[in-house]
Amino acid sequence: MAARPALDALDLAILNALRERPHTGALELSRILGVARATVSARIERLESDGIVTGYGPDIDVTAAGFGIQAFVTLEIAQGAIDAVQRDLEAIPGVIEAHTITGSGDVLCRIAASSHDGLQQALVELNRSKVVVRSTSVIALTEVVRWRTMPLLASAAHPSVGRSSMSRPAPSSSALASDLGRQLCGAARLSSCCAAAEASAATSAAARDARPETRHSTRRNTVTGAGGKTPSWASRVMSTRSKPGFRPVPGWRRPAEPPPPRDYGCPPRPLRSRGASMFSSVLSVCGL
Numbered sequence: 001m002a003a004r005p006a007l008d009a010l011d012l013a014i015l016n017a018l019r020e021r022p023h024t025g026a027l028e029l030s031r032i033l034g035v036a037r038a039t040v041s042a043r044i045e046r047l048e049s050d051g052i053v054t055g056y057g058p059d060i061d062v063t064a065a066g067f068g069i070q071a072f073v074t075l076e077i078a079q080g081a082i083d084a085v086q087r088d089l090e091a092i093p094g095v096i097e098a099h100t101i102t103g104s105g106d107v108l109c110r111i112a113a114s115s116h117d118g119l120q121q122a123l124v125e126l127n128r129s130k131v132v133v134r135s136t137s138v139i140a141l142t143e144v145v146r147w148r149t150m151p152l153l154a155s156a157a158h159p160s161v162g163r164s165s166m167s168r169p170a171p172s173s174s175a176l177a178s179d180l181g182r183q184l185c186g187a188a189r190l191s192s193c194c195a196a197a198e199a200s201a202a203t204s205a206a207a208r209d210a211r212p213e214t215r216h217s218t219r220r221n222t223v224t225g226a227g228g229k230t231p232s233w234a235s236r237v238m239s240t241r242s243k244p245g246f247r248p249v250p251g252w253r254r255p256a257e258p259p260p261p262r263d264y265g266c267p268p269r270p271l272r273s274r275g276a277s278m279f280s281s282v283l284s285v286c287g288l
Contacts, residue, residue: 007052007157010035014043015053016150022056062096067112069119073126073137074105081131088129094122105136 013033017024026044030037047053062070077085082100085107089095098109109126113119119139126135 007153009157010039011043011047012150012154012157014040014047015153018053018056019150022058062112067114069113069116070140071111071113071119071123071137072140073109073111073123073135074101075107075109075126075132076104076134077106078131078133084131085129088131089126092122092125094118094125111137 010033014029017029017032021028024032026037026041030040033040044053075085086098089098089107089109094111094113096110096112098107100106101108111119111122111126113122123135123137126132
């Protein structure tokens with residue numbers, strides 16, 4: 001007999017999440033459970049390979065689907081006719097499950113039908129089987145315990161292995177109160193910071209509105225304001241530095257004035273075009 005795979009609290013948390021949200025992916029499960037995505041994917045693959053998770057199909061309620069009449073039928077069959085009765089039971093649509101049992105009977109069947117007439121028709125089809133010797137049927141009235149698996153798995157799981165939010169203790173009232181106090185303090189600080197930022201923005205806007213309105217003209221290095229055309233920023237800086245009370249930065253020197261053009265005592269050479277100079281050169285070569 002193969003060893004039973006050991007489940008832990010994280011496996012149960014994953015199975016519970018898959019039961020509640022069958023279409024949830026590994027990334028969303030990792031966010032819900034608070035573990036890494038790779039861990040969730042590895043656990044799901046192990047559960048599938050061990051045969052614990054056999055599929056992700058929908059759970060169908062036959063009563064809600066219109067088959068509210070259910071019965072349990074005990075069959076006594078011929079000796080060694082298990083395979084033959086299995087084929088006969090699979091051919092009847094009303095048989096939703098069947099198990100071999102011990103005791104006076106051999107096979108226990110569960111039959112669902114939409115009415116009593118449909119149940120009677122299913123029982124007649126059962127008795128037509130050549131391997132069925134005798135049948136005893138009881139009609140189910142109400143469902144006391146629905147089909148379930150999680151309590152059984154939880155009873156045999158190892159609570160000390162794995163990591164899951166199921167094993168975390170519930171927070172006390174004092175912890176909840178302190179957490180609420182921290183949240184309120186954070187909200188108050190955030191509100192005060194927002195108010196200070198709004199006041200600073202309002203002050204900056206008022207100072208900006210109080211400045212004289214200026215606009216740049218199309219001419220370069222000039223600014224047009226309320227007083228007409230004024231020198232450019234470079235001219236204003238130079239005029240400011242030339243004032244008596246101006247203290248220049250240490251190391252700063254006024255740029256020297258450009259030197260005047262030198263006079264060599266010769267008359268300026270007349271400007272002639274390139275064609276005229278070439279013509280005079282030809283005349284001089286020819287001796288004219």
